[in-house]
Each structure stands twice: as structure tokens, then as C-alpha cells.
Amino acid sequence: MxxxxxxxxxxxxxxxxxxxxxxxxxxxxxxxxxxxxxxxxxxxxxxxxxxxxxxxxxxxxxxxxxxxxxxxxxxxxxxxxxxxxxxxxxxxxxxxxxxxxxxxxxxxxxxxxxxxxxxxxxxxxxxxxxxxxxxxxxxxxxxxxxxxxxxxxxxxxITYRSGAKENDLLVVSGDLGGAYMGLQVLEREKEVFKVNPNNQPDLEPYSYIVERQLKPEARKDIVELLEKLEVIPTSMIDISDGLSSEILHLCKSSKVGCALYENKIPLDPTVISTCEEFKMDGTMIALSGGEDYELLFTIDQADFPKIKGNPNLTVIGHMTDTSGGANLVTRAETLIPLKAQGWNSFQEE
Amino acid sequence: MxxxxxxxxxxxxxxxxxxxxxxxxxxxxxxxxxxxxxxxxxxxxxxxxxxxxxxxxxxxxxxxxxxxxxxxxxxxxxxxxxxxxxxxxxxxxxxxxxxxxxxxxxxxxxxxxxxxxxxxxxxxxxxxxxxxxxxxxxxxxxxxxxxxxxxxxxxxxITYRSGAKENDLLVVSGDLGGAYMGLQVLEREKEVFKVNPNNQPDLEPYSYIVERQLKPEARKDIVELLEKLEVIPTSMIDISDGLSSEILHLCKSSKVGCALYENKIPLDPTVISTCEEFKMDGTMIALSGGEDYELLFTIDQADFPKIKGNPNLTVIGHMTDTSGGANLVTRAETLIPLKAQGWNSFQEE
Incomplete structure (x- = not known):
């Protein structure tokens, strides 16, 4: 296109x-x-x-x-x-x-x-x-x-941000961080182009993430899938500013806490390899990157069998009571409080 | 305010x-x-x-x-x-x-x-x-x-632009040209201020037209009045770009012509006096000025008794068959075809 x-x-x-x-x-x-x-x-x-x-x-x-x-x-x-x-x-x-x-x-x-x-x-x-x-x-x-x-x-x-309950499962569609890493690649090529306008960039190895940035798709298919599976999420939000910021929105609106498991966050292989190339941390990118336009939602545990094994959906955590706050459970099983590191358009450059 | x-x-x-x-x-x-x-x-x-x-x-x-x-x-x-x-x-x-x-x-x-x-x-x-x-x-x-x-x-x-019929009366709410003349006064004061920043402009004589420009009111009251009078207009549009341009929209959508009578166009005394001061023609300002946010509509002749004498409404013309086009009937009773001289935001300055 x-x-x-x-x-x-x-x-x-x-x-x-x-x-x-x-x-x-x-x-x-x-x-x-x-x-x-x-x-x-x-x-x-x-x-x-x-x-x-x-x-x-x-x-x-x-x-x-x-x-x-x-x-x-x-x-x-x-x-x-x-x-x-x-x-x-x-x-x-x-x-x-x-x-x-x-x-x-x-x-x-x-x-x-x-x-x-x-x-x-x-x-x-x-x-x-x-x-x-x-x-x-x-x-x-x-x-x-x-x-x-x-x-x-x-x-x-109709699914609001406010319906999540303790012990609900936290589910995300697709994979995360691609749009942000695609932007990194495009920004790099722009700098190269400024120095050498004759340079022809080879974006082929990055085609998945560049497309995630330039031509994102809204997840109409997930809404249709949920209807077919007869699952009504208890709360839902789209991921425009990064996973961390969106989880905090759900927690605040629903008055619950959250345990997000680092090892469950879905990352595409291209995101992982590009993160390595740029010396960036994949988890950080998924948490703060933004523009993925995936859907993040919570479901009652009773609905788990309906979504289990579906390649479009990944359970990445569960909701907790509000006292513990919203935390990332790292691979080393330590708890790190989630922060809204999402994009702020008013920041000075 | x-x-x-x-x-x-x-x-x-x-x-x-x-x-x-x-x-x-x-x-x-x-x-x-x-x-x-x-x-x-x-x-x-x-x-x-x-x-x-x-x-x-x-x-x-x-x-x-x-x-x-x-x-x-x-x-x-x-x-x-x-x-x-x-x-x-x-x-x-x-x-x-x-x-x-x-x-x-x-x-x-x-x-x-x-x-x-x-x-x-x-x-x-x-x-x-x-x-x-x-x-x-x-x-x-x-x-x-x-x-x-x-x-x-x-x-x-619901009243569309497309329902006007031959012989329908053309009606406008309030008066026209005020917002444009208010802008002329404000532009002049801005130029004076540039030359002499200590100058305190006396806008008091122009308060009506300055308010028409800075704090226009949408005519919710006219919609309520029409309901009370049990009049459903056959077509309607708001005057954002000038009377001429809006009449042409009604004529085009309704596939009719129009005779607009110059001597019926409602002008406030402040508009008339400010036009004299700026050596501008009041009719031209009403036709092309814009931003008055009055309502322009057509009614069946049978509804005329219901609106007759209402101080908020003025009959300014009638719709004709499409062959004659849309014309201004001047005070001298000559016909001048209406042109869309409304505001074009893409014009170079």
C-alpha cells in the first residue's frame, strides 16, 4: 500500500x-x-x-x-x-x-x-x-x-473500564511493542537518509513492526470472536499508550489491583530481535511503547475455558484487591509497581 | 464576560x-x-x-x-x-x-x-x-x-436543505451582517493598537456588532418558537458563510430558484451606521459577510399567518422554479444573480 x-x-x-x-x-x-x-x-x-x-x-x-x-x-x-x-x-x-x-x-x-x-x-x-x-x-x-x-x-x-473484579483474568489480544519498535526503525532510517539521501533502506527484516506502526489494524475481529465465544469481558480498554498505562486505567476505574506476569507478555520474534539490536528491553517496550491498538480486557475465571488456547488471546495476569496496587511480577518473581510511563504529548522535546 | x-x-x-x-x-x-x-x-x-x-x-x-x-x-x-x-x-x-x-x-x-x-x-x-x-x-x-x-x-x-418548493416563502431569523462588521471594527482597533499600544479603544458604540462577532448565540429559541407556532420548515440551513451562499445551498439541494428582495433584508441600525463609516454596502455585507449564525428557512405559504408579525422572523423572498436561478431583486427592481461569495478558507492572503 x-x-x-x-x-x-x-x-x-x-x-x-x-x-x-x-x-x-x-x-x-x-x-x-x-x-x-x-x-x-x-x-x-x-x-x-x-x-x-x-x-x-x-x-x-x-x-x-x-x-x-x-x-x-x-x-x-x-x-x-x-x-x-x-x-x-x-x-x-x-x-x-x-x-x-x-x-x-x-x-x-x-x-x-x-x-x-x-x-x-x-x-x-x-x-x-x-x-x-x-x-x-x-x-x-x-x-x-x-x-x-x-x-x-x-x-x-457494552464493556466499560470499570467492571473488573478481584480474581478476574487479564487478557490481551495479539502481541505488544511492535508499533513502537517499528517507529524506532523508521526514525533511524530517517537519520540515515538525512546524512546520505541516496541510501536505500532495507526494511524487509522489519516489515512486521514497520507495518504495525504505519498501518495498524483495529481489533474488530476480537469483538466478533468474543461474541462467537459467548464471552462478555468484565472490563475493556484499547492499548494506545502502552500496557502499563492501560492496566492502571482499568485498575483505577474498577477499583482493583493487578498482578501482571512479565513472562506472559506476548512479544513477536521481530520485536525481540529488534529490541536486542537497539539494546532495549522488550518488557519495557510493551509496558510503555504505545500505538499497538490491541484490546486489553478482563474476564471472569469461569470464562477461561472458552478462550483457552485461542492463538489471538493471551492471559497475562489477574486482578487483585486494591490494597496491593498494580504490579509487574518479573521473571525473577519480584514485584515492581506499574507506572504510567505512557506517552505524554505535552512533554518538551 | x-x-x-x-x-x-x-x-x-x-x-x-x-x-x-x-x-x-x-x-x-x-x-x-x-x-x-x-x-x-x-x-x-x-x-x-x-x-x-x-x-x-x-x-x-x-x-x-x-x-x-x-x-x-x-x-x-x-x-x-x-x-x-x-x-x-x-x-x-x-x-x-x-x-x-x-x-x-x-x-x-x-x-x-x-x-x-x-x-x-x-x-x-x-x-x-x-x-x-x-x-x-x-x-x-x-x-x-x-x-x-x-x-x-x-x-x-427533521428539516433538510432539500425540501423547499416553488412559491415557498424564504424566512430569516434576527438580522444579518453584524458579525462581519464587528470583525471590521476589531481589525481596525488591532491596527491602531499596533501603532499606539496605549490607545484605549471605545467600542461602546459598536457593542452590538462586536458581541455578534465575539459571542454569537445559536438560535435554539427559533427552533422552540417554530415548534410553538406549529410550523415545520420545508427546508433550513444556518447562516455561517453569508446569506448568498446559504440561499444557493438551499436552491441547489431543493432544485428550485429564488427571488430575494434587497429591501427586506434585516439589518440592525448599528450595521447600517458602521457600513456607512467603513464605506461598505449593507446588502453586500449581509450577502457575503458570514458568521451571523441566524437560521434561514423556507415555509409553505399556508403557514404565513402563523409567523406574520413575529419580531424574530422576516420574510425576505420566495422560491421560484429552477429555470430562473437564484436572484437578488434590488431596490431598483433589477435582477442580479446571487453568487457564492462566502468565505473560502483556502484563499491565499
């Missing part, structure tokens, strides 16, 4: 604001019966009938959340949608609609925005969500994308 | 992302039974039962949509909400919830964001909407606010 290096440049000024929205959204179709009216009026109109509506929103800022020097625009469009759908799935809900608002400076030609929207379109198609609105405007510098995702769920299936 | 010139400065870095959201949203209460869960989980949860959901989103960018040199932050927060609620009212719906996402650079201290949220809070309280979520992040430069407004309506009351 590489960016189309189209050399044509159409200035945004020529199209104007209304022309731009019409142009960029012309290929989007509406597929949900809950979408009564999408783009083209003052507001979208939705009908969720007897289901509950869930809604989440995220801002992605150039230079803070993404770097266009290695992030192809099509991937960026795709990832912007994933970040939001991930929040909907973390409620154990089904994503149905999104809105996309975009602020861009005049330095971007129309063709660049078409690439961005191609990624958004692919995400909508793959995940079966309707694009129902948004806003397009200029910015003085850089690009900013604001996505709002809307979903639906039966009330008794 | 002047900005509190608090001299304390707390850096955003100290609070971090989660602390910031908790801090800024602590005073917001939830008042709608349709809000099952607001801020504090991966997504908000809403329940609209048998009503339809309407949803709209807008981006406001520093240097494009607002200038902090004369826009107090509290007013900016208030206005950001108004811009969105206006879209919901333009559907003849009731606004119930908002989400607010914010990108700010480190140059803003916490106290500045508190001012901004004080304005958002006042708007939520005054218009009875629940704040249910959002995102807060840093930006490399300047401030950007993304607001999504959610509302509800009975299906048969």
Missing part, C-alpha cells in the same frame, strides 16, 4: 471549501441502515432504534502524532480511522459511522488529500463504516486530522 | 494528558437521560430510544477562524460550541451532547485552557447540552478546536 507519487498538483484554493468536500467524499457509499443522511446537510442523521450509541473522537497532529517524512498519506488516512475504531471496539461495540475533519496548509495539493482520503476510504470499506460528515479547512502550518467514530451495541454487551 | 487576567501560569506538561482532561472537565454535569456515559471511558454511550440522532462537527483554527489578539479565550470556547449547535438547530433538532477536542502548543498555560473551558461550560449550561468526551493534545503551533455536536429529533420534524 505505497503512496501514489502523482506529480500533478491542483491547488486547494481553486476548488474552495465546498468543492473540496464534494470531491473528496464522492466515492464513499453509505451501507448502514442506521445512516439516514450522511454528508451534505448541516448535520448527519442517524437512527439506532433500540440499540445504544457509542461515540469517540481523536485528534492527530502533524509533528506530534505523525511525521510525513516516513508516513505515506494513504497510511495516515487509514491509521486515523483505526485509532478511533479501536476505541469503539474497546466498548465491545460495532463501529458504524465516522466523521473526518481536516485542517491543512496550502502546501498540500489536492492530490495529497486524495491519497489521504484513499486511505480513509479503504478503512471504511474494510471495516464497514459509513463516512457521514466532517469539515475541511486551512491551517497556518501542517496537517491536523480529527476523527469521530460512532458505533452501536446492545446495552448488556 | 471579559477574560480573567489570571497571572498564575501552570505548565501543561506538569499535568499531562489525562490530568488535563480530568481537570478541565470536572465541573461539567450530565443532564440528559440520553447520556448514559460521558467523559472517562474509551467512548461515550448514548441512548436516543425512538428518536433520530443528528450529528455535526466543525474545526476552528487559530489564525484562520479566530485571532487571539482580540478574541478572549472564554468567548472562543463559547463560540466554538455555538458554531456547532447552530448546525443542529438548522436540522430543526434539539442539541443534547457535545465533544470538544483541543490541540494547543505549550505556550498556553493551564489557566488559559481553564478560561477556554469556562466559555464551553457556560455554553453547555445555557443551551443545556452535556459534554461527553473529547481529546486533548499538543500542537507545534497555535490552537485548534474541534467540536462535534449531537442532537435528537422526531423523524417527521
Amino acid at each position: 505505497l503512496e501514489d507519487k502523482n506529480k500533478e498538483r491542483t491547488s486547494l484554493e481553486k476548488l474552495g471549501e465546498f468543492g473540496l468536500i464534494d470531491h473528496l467524499t464522492q466515492n464513499f457509499t453509505l451501507n448502514h441502515s442506521s445512516t439516514l443522511k450522511g454528508v451534505g446537510d448541516d448535520a448527519a442523521v442517524l437512527d439506532f432504534k433500540n440499540k445504544k450509541t457509542v461515540l469517540s473522537t481523536d485528534l492527530l497532529v502533524e509533528g506530534v502524532h505523525f511525521d510525513l517524512s516516513y508516513m505515506p498519506l494513504k497510511h495516515l488516512g487509514y491509521k486515523s480511522v483505526m485509532v478511533n475504531l479501536s476505541d469503539i471496539y474497546a466498548m465491545n461495540a460495532k463501529a458504524t459511522q465516522i466523521t473526518v475533519s481536516l485542517a491543512v496548509s496550502n502546501r498540500f495539493p489536492l492530490e495529497a488529500l486524495e491519497e489521504l482520503y484513499a486511505g480513509i476510504h479503504l478503512a471504511c470499506k474494510t471495516y464497514n463504516v459509513d463516512m457521514i460528515g466532517g469539515d475541511t479547512t486551512s491551517s497556518k502550518t501542517g496537517m491536523l486530522i480529527s476523527v469521530t467514530a460512532i458505533g452501536e451495541a446492545e446495552e448488556d454487551k | 471579559l477574560e480573567d487576567k489570571n497571572k498564575e501560569r501552570t505548565s501543561l506538561e506538569k499535568l499531562g494528558e489525562f490530568g488535563l482532561i480530568d481537570h478541565l472537565t470536572q465541573n461539567f454535569t450530565l443532564n440528559h437521560s440520553s447520556t448514559l456515559k460521558g467523559v472517562g471511558d474509551d467512548a461515550a454511550v448514548l441512548d436516543f430510544k425512538n428518536k433520530k440522532t443528528v450529528l455535526s462537527t466543525d474545526l476552528l483554527v487559530e489564525g484562520v477562524h479566530f485571532d487571539l489578539s482580540y478574541m478572549p479565550l472564554k468567548h472562543l470556547g463559547y463560540k466554538s460550541v455555538m458554531v456547532n449547535l447552530s448546525d443542529i438547530y438548522a436540522m430543526n433538532a434539539k442539541a443534547t451532547q457535545i465533544t470538544v477536542s483541543l490541540a494547543v502548543s505549550n505556550r498556553f498555560p493551564l489557566e488559559a485552557l481553564e478560561e477556554l473551558y469556562a466559555g464551553i461550560h457556560l455554553a453547555c449550561k445555557t443551551y443545556n447540552v452535556d459534554m461527553i468526551g473529547g481529546d486533548t493534545t499538543s500542537s507545534k503551533t497555535g490552537m485548534l478546536i474541534s467540536v462535534t455536536a449531537i442532537g435528537e429529533a422526531e423523524e417527521d420534524k
Whole structure:
């Protein structure tokens, strides 16, 4: 899914604001019966009938959340949608609609925005969500994308962060740390490129982790899997800021403690080998890395047989009473209190 | 409603992302039974039962949509909400919830964001909407606010842009051009201030139009009035970009033409006198000025007795068949085709 290096440049000024929205959204179709009216009026109109509506929103800022020097625009469009759908799935809900608002400076030609929207379109198609609105405007510098995702769920299936109970099992989907290590590789190649622009990087050995960073997938499949397995998690959150930070969110909201077992944390072999290469600790990366967009949830112990042996799910610990706090149980069986070392966008660089 | 010139400065870095959201949203209460869960989980949860959901989103960018040199932050927060609620009212719906996402650079201290949220809070309280979520992040430069407004309506009351019919009357609420002329006054004072920073501007004669620019009100009262009068407009839009551009939207969506009577366009005396002072034409300002956030709608002629004589509503024209196009009928009774001279944020400065 590489960016189309189209050399044509159409200035945004020529199209104007209304022309731009019409142009960029012309290929989007509406597929949900809950979408009564999408783009083209003052507001979208939705009908969720007897289901509950869930809604989440995220801002992605150039230079803070993404770097266009290695992030192809099509991937960026795709990832912007994933970040939001991930929040909907973390409620154990089904994503149905999104809105996309975009602020861009005049330095971007129309063709660049078409690439961005191609990624958004692919995400909508793959995940079966309707694009129902948004806003397009200029910015003085850089690009900013604001996505709002809307979903639906039966009330008794909605999973909050607050339902975990003592002795519940802590489960994670997929593996962790890949997105962060992919970013390390991309940052390194960017530095090499600055020194020697003719250098052709060989990213092949890192393809899994680079894809985890550039084209993450939200875990719609896990929500579907849980439904099939007839498991309703007692609490759930998506991993956007790192495992440690997300566990602390669940513990705080649910008023429980946690024992996380270091030797259970799922790491892909590429993450392990790249950590060795960068002299980084895999556990630390999983705890603090962020952007993996896996689902972290707790289940009643009685549900363990239903998920046991499933290759998509790993039990990594269990919830405890609140007095002991949230701890990592290391391979040496020592306890280390978990800290929210997740990403803080307000830190000075 | 002047900005509190608090001299304390707390850096955003100290609070971090989660602390910031908790801090800024602590005073917001939830008042709608349709809000099952607001801020504090991966997504908000809403329940609209048998009503339809309407949803709209807008981006406001520093240097494009607002200038902090004369826009107090509290007013900016208030206005950001108004811009969105206006879209919901333009559907003849009731606004119930908002989400607010914010990108700010480190140059803003916490106290500045508190001012901004004080304005958002006042708007939520005054218009009875629940704040249910959002995102807060840093930006490399300047401030950007993304607001999504959610509302509800009975299906048969929802008013689209597309329902206007030949011979329907064209009606506008309030008066036009004030926000644009207020901006002219503020821009002039800014230039004076640059030359002589000790100059104390006397804005008193312009207070109505300056307030139209800095603290616009969305016309919730008009939606309530229409309900009381038992009038369901055949089409409706809010005036954000200027009367001309909005009439063209209604005509295009409804596939009709329009005759707009210059001598019917409602202008406040302050707008007329300030236009004279700036040697500008009041009609042109109403047609192209923008940001008035009044409602523009069409009604069946049979409903005319219901609105006749209401001081909040002015009949300014009628819809025609599509062949004649959309025209301004001047005081001299000549026809001038309307053009979308509304604001284009992509124009080079």
C-alpha cells in the first residue's frame, strides 16, 4: 500500500471549501441502515432504534502524532480511522459511522488529500463504516486530522473500564511493542537518509513492526470472536499508550489491583530481535511503547475455558484487591509497581 | 464576560494528558437521560430510544477562524460550541451532547485552557447540552478546536436543505451582517493598537456588532418558537458563510430558484451606521459577510399567518422554479444573480 507519487498538483484554493468536500467524499457509499443522511446537510442523521450509541473522537497532529517524512498519506488516512475504531471496539461495540475533519496548509495539493482520503476510504470499506460528515479547512502550518467514530451495541454487551473484579483474568489480544519498535526503525532510517539521501533502506527484516506502526489494524475481529465465544469481558480498554498505562486505567476505574506476569507478555520474534539490536528491553517496550491498538480486557475465571488456547488471546495476569496496587511480577518473581510511563504529548522535546 | 487576567501560569506538561482532561472537565454535569456515559471511558454511550440522532462537527483554527489578539479565550470556547449547535438547530433538532477536542502548543498555560473551558461550560449550561468526551493534545503551533455536536429529533420534524418548493416563502431569523462588521471594527482597533499600544479603544458604540462577532448565540429559541407556532420548515440551513451562499445551498439541494428582495433584508441600525463609516454596502455585507449564525428557512405559504408579525422572523423572498436561478431583486427592481461569495478558507492572503 505505497503512496501514489502523482506529480500533478491542483491547488486547494481553486476548488474552495465546498468543492473540496464534494470531491473528496464522492466515492464513499453509505451501507448502514442506521445512516439516514450522511454528508451534505448541516448535520448527519442517524437512527439506532433500540440499540445504544457509542461515540469517540481523536485528534492527530502533524509533528506530534505523525511525521510525513516516513508516513505515506494513504497510511495516515487509514491509521486515523483505526485509532478511533479501536476505541469503539474497546466498548465491545460495532463501529458504524465516522466523521473526518481536516485542517491543512496550502502546501498540500489536492492530490495529497486524495491519497489521504484513499486511505480513509479503504478503512471504511474494510471495516464497514459509513463516512457521514466532517469539515475541511486551512491551517497556518501542517496537517491536523480529527476523527469521530460512532458505533452501536446492545446495552448488556457494552464493556466499560470499570467492571473488573478481584480474581478476574487479564487478557490481551495479539502481541505488544511492535508499533513502537517499528517507529524506532523508521526514525533511524530517517537519520540515515538525512546524512546520505541516496541510501536505500532495507526494511524487509522489519516489515512486521514497520507495518504495525504505519498501518495498524483495529481489533474488530476480537469483538466478533468474543461474541462467537459467548464471552462478555468484565472490563475493556484499547492499548494506545502502552500496557502499563492501560492496566492502571482499568485498575483505577474498577477499583482493583493487578498482578501482571512479565513472562506472559506476548512479544513477536521481530520485536525481540529488534529490541536486542537497539539494546532495549522488550518488557519495557510493551509496558510503555504505545500505538499497538490491541484490546486489553478482563474476564471472569469461569470464562477461561472458552478462550483457552485461542492463538489471538493471551492471559497475562489477574486482578487483585486494591490494597496491593498494580504490579509487574518479573521473571525473577519480584514485584515492581506499574507506572504510567505512557506517552505524554505535552512533554518538551 | 471579559477574560480573567489570571497571572498564575501552570505548565501543561506538569499535568499531562489525562490530568488535563480530568481537570478541565470536572465541573461539567450530565443532564440528559440520553447520556448514559460521558467523559472517562474509551467512548461515550448514548441512548436516543425512538428518536433520530443528528450529528455535526466543525474545526476552528487559530489564525484562520479566530485571532487571539482580540478574541478572549472564554468567548472562543463559547463560540466554538455555538458554531456547532447552530448546525443542529438548522436540522430543526434539539442539541443534547457535545465533544470538544483541543490541540494547543505549550505556550498556553493551564489557566488559559481553564478560561477556554469556562466559555464551553457556560455554553453547555445555557443551551443545556452535556459534554461527553473529547481529546486533548499538543500542537507545534497555535490552537485548534474541534467540536462535534449531537442532537435528537422526531423523524417527521427533521428539516433538510432539500425540501423547499416553488412559491415557498424564504424566512430569516434576527438580522444579518453584524458579525462581519464587528470583525471590521476589531481589525481596525488591532491596527491602531499596533501603532499606539496605549490607545484605549471605545467600542461602546459598536457593542452590538462586536458581541455578534465575539459571542454569537445559536438560535435554539427559533427552533422552540417554530415548534410553538406549529410550523415545520420545508427546508433550513444556518447562516455561517453569508446569506448568498446559504440561499444557493438551499436552491441547489431543493432544485428550485429564488427571488430575494434587497429591501427586506434585516439589518440592525448599528450595521447600517458602521457600513456607512467603513464605506461598505449593507446588502453586500449581509450577502457575503458570514458568521451571523441566524437560521434561514423556507415555509409553505399556508403557514404565513402563523409567523406574520413575529419580531424574530422576516420574510425576505420566495422560491421560484429552477429555470430562473437564484436572484437578488434590488431596490431598483433589477435582477442580479446571487453568487457564492462566502468565505473560502483556502484563499491565499
